[in-house]
Structures are given as C-alpha cells and as structure tokens.
Amino acid sequence: MAKFKLIISNPKTGKSKTFEVEGAQAVPLLGRRIGEIVDGSTMGLGKVKLLVTGGSDKDGIPMRPEVRGAVKKYVLISNGPGFKPKREGIRIRKLVRGNTITEDTLQVNLKVVEGDPGF
Secondary structure, X not given: OOEEEEEEEEOXXXXXXXXXXXXXXXXXXXXXXXXXXXXXXXXXXXXXXXEEEEEEEOOOOEEOOOOOOOOEEEEEEOOOOOOOOOOOOOOEEEEEEOOEOOOOEEEEEXXXXXXXXXX
C-alpha cells in the first residue's frame, strides 16, 4: 500500500508542516502530476485545496516537472530541482524522476492554494 510523507507549505504564513498518510488517505495522490490541484479533505486535512509542487522517491531522487511519467531518467539540466551549479553556465546529466506520483514516491511537496489549514 502507498505511504507518503506530505510537506505542506502555507505561503500566507510562511510556515510548513509535515504529515504522513497511508492506505486509503494516500490513494487520491496516486497518478497525480506536478502542477495539479488536490482536495485536502480526502486526506483528512480539512477543506483545503493543495497544489502539487514536487517530491522525491525512496532513494532521494527529485521529481522534475518536465520529465513525463513516473520513470527514472538521466536528463541534461542546468538549473532547478536536483542540481546546484558551482558556477554559471554549467550543465550536467543527472538522474531524476518523472512528474507523476507513484508508490515509489516517498515525499510529496504541496502548497496551500485555497482554504486555511490551521498552521
């Protein structure tokens, strides 16, 4: 069964909170992509709309929005999640995960879009 660690950030207060969901509460996240909006009430978080902003898998490999599907792939990147350049203009081929949440995903990053989560 799927088990996720949810990191929910509230841009209004600048705070974030960590939750763990598994079983029936985690099912609504399966198959969702980065950029989609999820209803928080299905996961027991109240009447909140959440935007999926990223995540990582069980090995710590980050999700990238431009890689389609749930695959692991070596991609030539120059900025963004999974790469911190030492100097400007550097590009490197890195292993990243696709933009779809699967059972291999361990951490899901979410941002509050609508409603008040209470933190």
